[in-house]
Every structure is written in C-alpha cells, then in structure tokens.
Amino acid sequence: MSQEKKIRVAELFAGVGGFRLGLEGYHDPARPEFEMPAAGPFETVWANQWEPPGTDSKQFAARCYEARFGEGSVVNEDIHEVLAQFKRGEREIPDVDMVVGGFPCQDYSVAKPLSMAGGIEGKKGVLWWDIYDFLRMKGPERQPRYVLLENVDRLLKSPASQRGRDFAIILSCLNELGYSVEWRVVNSAEYGYPQRRKRTYILARLTGEAWDLAGRISDGVMAEAFPIVRPEAGAISFVDIPDDPFVATQFFNKGGKISPFMGAGVMQDGRVATCKVVENYIGPRRTLGDVLVSESEVPSEYYIEPEKLGKWEYLKGSKSELRVNKKTGFEYRYSEGSMAFPDSTDKPSRTILTGEGGRGASRFKHVIKIADGRMRRLVPDELDQLQCFPRGWTNTGMSDGHRAFCMGNALVTGIPHEIGKALVKSLGE
Structure with missing residues (x-):
C-alpha cells in the first residue's frame, strides 16, 4: 500500500x-x-x-x-x-x-x-x-x-x-x-x-x-x-x-x-x-513499577493516613458475613475473596476503572507501598501511562477525579x- x-x-x-x-x-x-x-x-x-x-x-x-x-x-x-x-x-x-x-x-x-x-x-x-x-x-x-x-x-x-x-x-x-x-x-x-x-x-x-x-x-x-x-x-x-x-x-x-x-x-x-x-x-514486558512517578511529584493527599488503613484492609480482604437488604429486610450471606494489598509493582497492574479517583477507601482502587513503608494511591500521570497515553495527557485543567474517570473509560x-x-x-x- x-x-x-x-x-x-x-x-x-x-x-x-x-x-x-x-x-x-x-x-x-x-x-x-x-x-x-x-x-x-x-x-x-x-x-x-x-x-x-x-x-x-x-x-x-x-x-x-x-x-x-x-x-x-x-x-x-x-x-x-x-x-x-x-x-x-x-x-x-x-x-x-x-x-x-x-x-x-x-x-x-x-x-x-x-x-x-x-x-x-x-x-x-x-x-x-x-x-x-x-x-x-x-x-x-x-x-x-x-x-x-x-x-x-x-x-x-x-x-x-x-x-x-x-x-x-x-x-x-x-x-x-x-x-x-x-x-x-x-x-x-x-x-x-x-x-x-x-x-x-x-x-x-x-x-x-x-x-x-x-x-x-x-x-x-x-x-x-x-x-x-x-x-x-x-x-x-x-x-x-x-x-x-x-x-x-x-x-x-x-x-x-x-x-x-x-x-x-x-x-x-x-x-x-x-x-x-x-x-x-x-x-519486553512492562510492569506497574515502570510507570510510577518520583515520590517528590506525589501530592500529600495521595498518601493514606495510618488510621484509615484498617478500612482499606477490610475492603480489600476476604469476607463471609451476614448482611441485610435495607429495602426488604432479607438477610443473606455475602462472600468475596481477598485482593492484593498493596498492589505489586513488579507485575502489570490490575485493570483500572472509572472510580480510581478520590480519597475514599475502595476495594478496587490501586494502592502501592513506597520505600519508607507508606501507602498511597496512584496519581493521574501514572493512570495515563497505564493506558499507554503520554504522561500528563489528561492534564488539561480537569480535576484529578475526572482524569481518573477518563482513563478508566479509555x-x-x-x-x-x-x-x-x-x-x-x-x-x-
């Protein structure tokens, strides 16, 4: 051609x-x-x-x-x-x-x-x-x-x-x-x-x-x-x-x-x-660790406060517990397996989703452990690169949450x- x-x-x-x-x-x-x-x-x-x-x-x-x-x-x-x-x-x-x-x-x-x-x-x-x-x-x-x-x-x-x-x-x-x-x-x-x-x-x-x-x-x-x-x-x-x-x-x-x-x-x-x-x-095979930015570039709000780690651990962990439907009052047993916490940086990441942004604890958001032992979420520049966009592609004035949403949909x-x-x-x- x-x-x-x-x-x-x-x-x-x-x-x-x-x-x-x-x-x-x-x-x-x-x-x-x-x-x-x-x-x-x-x-x-x-x-x-x-x-x-x-x-x-x-x-x-x-x-x-x-x-x-x-x-x-x-x-x-x-x-x-x-x-x-x-x-x-x-x-x-x-x-x-x-x-x-x-x-x-x-x-x-x-x-x-x-x-x-x-x-x-x-x-x-x-x-x-x-x-x-x-x-x-x-x-x-x-x-x-x-x-x-x-x-x-x-x-x-x-x-x-x-x-x-x-x-x-x-x-x-x-x-x-x-x-x-x-x-x-x-x-x-x-x-x-x-x-x-x-x-x-x-x-x-x-x-x-x-x-x-x-x-x-x-x-x-x-x-x-x-x-x-x-x-x-x-x-x-x-x-x-x-x-x-x-x-x-x-x-x-x-x-x-x-x-x-x-x-x-x-x-x-x-x-x-x-x-x-x-x-x-x-x-070549790339990993999550290959897209991480320098810690000096990570805003403080991306680090998880120690007192909130328990909530993250609960959501990421395995469960088998009785729950009640709020509308009907029906009682049932809810079960789910555990997820890696923190996420491994020497393997490819899990699939990123539209809800990756925001500070709240979540079962599906990625969390990594850095060299000093602290835990943090992924920043938008890292999400851009996990989808193989250039770093900073979505940095056009939208919020970090919207940047995460765009990459979850990409x-x-x-x-x-x-x-x-x-x-x-x-x-x-």
Missing part, C-alpha cells in the same frame, strides 16, 4: 482520543513529550464525544480531546441527534475509509424484523445502533471499508439468559452490510503492556477475498498484530450466524448455557470459525496501534 494514500478515519465515542493516538500517532513541536509514532497513513477527519446528560461540567473528555488535537477536532453533541440531523440534510459528515470506537456492552436486541418496512430497530439509547447507522448512512458506494471496535470481553457471552446472543446480533449486522470480520480478546499484559486489561477487539472489512476461516485465525490481521500459538484443527468450532438480526435476537443459542464464541474468531458470509488461543509473545493505545500496523501491512500485501 502506498504510504501517500491516507486512510480517513471517523472516531466515535472518542473519549480522550485513544484510538486516534494509537493509529495516527501524535506530533506537536510544542509538546515533544507527547511524541508518538503513527501506525500507518491514518488521518482522523471526524470525531464525536458526548457525555450525557450533556451539562457542560460533564464534557471534560471532549475538552481534553480538543486541547490535544485542536479546536474543532471533535463534535461534542449526542451522536444519535447528529446522525438524525445528517439524515434530514441539516449536517454534513465527511466520507471516511474507517470507523473506530469503543462502545458500551448493552442489550443489543432488535425490536422488529429486517423484513418490515422500517428495517431493524434496536433499543433506544443503545450505542451499537448508532455505529450501524453510521456505517450504512451513505449507501454501499460510500460505505467505510474498515471498522475497528473495542468492547469488554463479556460481550462474547452476553446476556446470561441467551449466551452469545448480543455478539451474534452484531455479527449479523456486519454481515448484512457485507463485512468480513476478525475478533480477538486481548489481555494487554500478555503482549508487554503494564496493565492487565482484557478487551474484545473487532476488525471488520469489505473484501472480495475468500477466506479460509480456520486458517485466518492464525494468519489474519489480528494474529499478525498479536501472535498466537497455532491452534489444532480440532480445537476450532464453526457457527452459523442468522442473516436477520431479529432472528438472532429471538433464537440464537436459545437455552444454551455456554456461548459458542471464544477468544478468537473470524466470520465471512455468515459462517464463523472460533477457538481459544494462547499468546505467543516474545519481547483503552490501551498500543492495541489499536498494533492492529493498525498489521492492517496496513495486509493492504500492502
């Missing part, structure tokens, strides 16, 4: 720009500390980020995005309304080659069948349907050729009442639009990153190439980006995806206790091959970077 030809990208649910940073890189002579390489000739030409209910105080991610990528670089409006305005001819959205985005794991069920005049209709507020509308809104001649999406790993087995149904609906929609699909559940720590963050990545493309489904698991773009041990032929399962997402809603794996979708897979023409995979990574930027490089390589071939 000629490096002169740009792959024009639309970034949906953009947050603070994780996909853009991973694919396009970052270069600003005024901020050399943020310098990051590009994965290839990607150029983000349109982006959307919106935090409901839309009060100005909620839009800190969009303000960070604009601070880093320039004024007007993101549309800070409800994507559903933006697409409705486009359909009415009230707004322009540029043609793009690729759509990227991380969207919530929700109930994707379809309200009515494809055969009805209005087409398929998903539940209101479910953001998958905005992605679907974006992909088809300009017709097949101007449809994006590539799609790269991120979601939680449980997407492959949701909902509990019909395992795998939601992912089958998404695959059915992509198949209906003519896409062939690869997916992988990637634990970033298994490929050298400093955080154990397991997420599902979905790469769809319009292609005239006929795939050997079983072989594509080992030889496709995802395997190029994140090498695996070649699975045995007998370990690969095959699944058929309904042509109609409504049929998937009603009948896919009905009564099944286990999802048919495993950690890697491909789909073409509604036929799926899927299997469990084992990483085959040889390279992705490890190295993952789309590697997928982007592998995609560009495949296009060249």
